[in-house]
Amino acid sequence: MSQGSVQELAALAADSGKKAMILTIASGKGGVGKTNIAANLAICLAAAGKRVAILDADFGLANLDIILGISSKYNLSHFIKGVKNLEEISQPVCQGVDIYCGLSGVEHLAQMTDFARERIITALDSLADNYDIVVVDTAAGIGKTVLAFCMASDHTILVGTPDPAAITDAYTLLKALVINKYNGRTSLLVNMVHDDAQGRKVYRQIASAAAQFLNVKLNMAGVMLRDEHLISSVQKREPVVLAYPKSSTAKSLMAVAARLGRVPLSSSTDEGFFRKVVNWFF
Template sequence: MSRRPVQVIAVSGGKGGVGKTNVSINLGVALAEAGKRVVILDADFGLANIDVLLGLQSTKTIEDVLAGDCSLQEVMLTGPAGIKIIPASSGTRRLTMLSSLEHAGLIGAFSEIADQLDVLIVDTAAGISDSVVNFVSAAHEVLLVVCNEPSSITDAYAMIKLLSRDFARSRFRIIANMVANDAEGRQLFATLNNVCRQFIDVSLIYTGAIPFDQNLRDAVRQRRPVIVNAPSSVSARALREISQNVLAWPLPTRLEGHLMFFIEQLMTLDSARRGTVAPAHE
């Protein structure tokens, strides 16, 4: 097992349509350009689409790894700036609903790449299903993407409340997306923070704002990250600033900072929900 710290960042947002996958992709590219070895796990097993958004074609997915047909290394796609993508199969069983044998296989698969990355970005599905909550709970850092809409704020609050109550998560990093400017982003953050302070004992940390930008929409249509497609655009600049913020986050130094701890936590959470016992690994 690798003893190097790996930053595991779960990107979520409650409701769909808040732009979390775009954040995951562009943040990954920006971190890679800064010298980090980045892997993005597409954890949306209902509508997996990171490979599509990047114009990549996947012939194998993590399902093939679980079936023992190939290694995780063989599944990974290479994207802009050298980021690696672990694609998922849309509409198939969830990664967090596996047998004990598959648990062991998944842990073994990730152990093979543990020394090949510095950052693992987990792009979760929309909503607060068991699968989403398990991924977010197991990650070292939780990055919530929020828009200035009542439903987005309500869903983000619901996720924070659930993770705080059931999993003792106390720290959440917030990105305000599709806002007019940083001032609106900070106001959005303040609104969410004030609601949480009234009812939950958690710490919210403002990570940055991404302005609404037609360049970003154009980049999506062209299947390229806006950071690559329009590097001088306001959204690209904002995403690079956020990546600089991420680079300043302290690296985990204890056991929870290792990639295999994240995978084993993920499996343990799933087993606990289903009333089964996950296999123990050293």
């Protein structure tokens, strides 16, 4: 991978006075909860009054639309080919949230040329003109596309779990960002823990290694418990914050969103707030 090209892509996105915060969700290891976190955080942020775009940058196994129960005629492949503009491929999810569906399938993976990647990264800039926050869901791994989206973002949330492989992979991704001179904020969201103490322990492990060996500050985004409600919500194809607004996962994600959107926690954790979110959706 050429470091220069990843940095050039970041510069492309940073070029023209963008307004929105670009928030990328990444992890290294697969199956740690990125897509669920991206989808639900976007809804929480919209419920807090933000205009939010969610971009499915998991080229090859795009599934944000499935988790959100959306079916879309057009996706980023139509945008890349120049058949549709960005507005034409967007689809409303609920009040305040639009989704930009990804491309699925092996042929699209093969098509993820430098040109296609560059076109989408550049598009982030025009998305940033129309929204307050752009949430980007990325693929597993630390390939060039994942790194490019992280580099183009103001804030990267790394998702980890207590699984040693997930810890190592989150750290490796952070290291790749440092090597590429990422100048955005990085935070860790620890998912699938038994309790808060376990989550904090995982955070301390990665954050202290990051401070010692990479000389970088890793912030704490939050902790999410292993929760059957999340599994059920995926089966129902409904975001967990709407399907089970009182679940621990919904409350954790509301707290993360409140910090990100600088919304007072009290307004995001009361029941009325969740009801408002649910009303907006249906």
